Amino acid sequence: MNILLTSSARRIDFVGFFQEALKRMGVGGNVITADPDYNAPSLQQGDISYVIPHQADSDYIEAIKKICQKHEVDCIIPLNDWEVPKLADNKKEFKDLGVSMFVPDPEVVDKVRDKGKYRELLGAFEVKAPRSYIDYEDAEKALESGEVNFPLIIKPRNGSASIGVDIAEDHEEMKLAYNNAVKQIKGTPLNDVTYKNPEDNVIIQEVVEGDKFSLDLFNDLDGRFMASFVRKQLEMRAGDVDRCITVHDQELNDIARKMGENLGHAGYINTDVYFDGKDYYVIDINPRFGGGYAFSHQAGADIPAAIIALIAGREVKGDWLEEKPDCELARHDVVVHIDEEKKRHDYSDI
Structure with a gap:
């Protein structure tokens, strides 16, 4: 099984999560990384790595297609907001190539990326927004x-x-x-x-004042709700959660289920939710893996294994869809040598 992570950038941990899951499950294959920057740290971690055009480039989709065809890619998992709309618009073409894409359909992407209409969108199923x-x-x-x-x-x-x-x-x-x-x-x-x-x-x-939470939800390729993860944000750095604690909160999990079932999206969605002491408000919705999933993975979840099982037609184990509560977690930086000897392919050479 070959898995393509697009715009992998600094997400060395995500590459490792999928490599470990393939190995642990006895599934042969490669984790392919692709990014516009030749010196993206994740390209050092991928089994096969490509430098590709930026998401705004007219050749972006063609580059992804070429990689998929050359390596018989089974599924694509995007890691950046900006590429999701283009990938969503081309889902059918990739499906015709035999590639499963963990990306919502275009109409869902349009809805969740428009923060100005959250009250209308989420209010329809009794979820609050500012x-x-x-x-x-x-x-x-x-x-x-x-x-x-x-x-x-x-x-x-x-x-x-x-x-x-x-x-x-x-x-x-x-x-x-x-x-x-x-x-x-x-x-x-x-x-x-x-x-x-x-x-x-x-x-x-x-502005909603109060506690801040990361609420993630995962659906299968047919849009069926499978899992949710809740993390209370304790500290931020450069716009990302730097320290958090996993929590079990039934009301937040209920919000995730409502969103997953009503949006009916394929794949992973990351949201920010604020609690003002009385109600929870969804502030932001990102239709892709957020970097905060790494915290839930460290706390016992294993969505990469679930994705591999879904593609392979295997059973998805329940413990892959759960995280241990009350785990306090913090990020740390890792330095990677950009090895010029490590072969990084250019899509134009395909």
């Missing part, structure tokens, strides 16, 4: 009427990696943050993964 305003003037009117109050958070509707995110404490800061978000969108790949104008791709949202 008040959000797509139009700047609507936010001003809401402040005047007392519907919302400062502080407010300003961010892209389909954002990634905390690009263009800012907090405003007053009207002047809100205007500055809004203009900065538009500028940030214009200068990043966010401008290439949406049909919206930059000025239409910003939301102004009420």
Whole structure:
């Protein structure tokens, strides 16, 4: 079985998770890594590694297809927000090549990447989201009427990696943050993964104060809910969770099940949920593996093994879909030598 991890970047741990699962399950094959940067650390870990065009490049999909055809890839697992829309749009073509893709269908991707419509989307199945305003003037009117109050958070509707995110404490800061978000969108790949104008791709949202949780949910390829993982965020660094503790919270697990069953997506979704002392609010939804899964894996979960079993037609073991509660976990950095002797293929050579 050959598994392709796209935009693998720094995710050396994820590559190892899949390599270990293949070995432990006695399934032959390779974990193939692909990234636009020749010096991405994960390319040193992959069994086969490729340097590919950036997700915004017109040759991106063709490069992925070539890799799949050359190595008879069985499944693709994306690790970056920006590539998901393109992969989703081409799911049928990859299916025709015999490649299973753990990516939601395009209509689901469009829904979950639009933070401005979370209240409408999630409210349909009784999951809460903060008040959000797509139009700047609507936010001003809401402040005047007392519907919302400062502080407010300003961010892209389909954002990634905390690009263009800012907090405003007053009207002047809100205007500055809004203009900065538009500028940030214009200068990043966010401008290439949406049909919206930059000025239409910003939301102004009420801030939910309280405990922060990472809530992950996993569906099989047919969109059937299989698992959820909850981690309370204890410390952040550069936009990523740096320290957390796994928790068992029935209400959060119920939220994950509602989302999984109603979205009916294929694959892994990572969300951020805030608790204000009374209610849980879904703040962000990312239709791919989040880096925080590594914490749940360390706490006993094994979604890579579940994915391999699903592709191979084997039984998915229940303990792969569970994490031990009350595990406090923290990240650490690993230094990798970029070995020029390690062969990294260029897709154009295929």
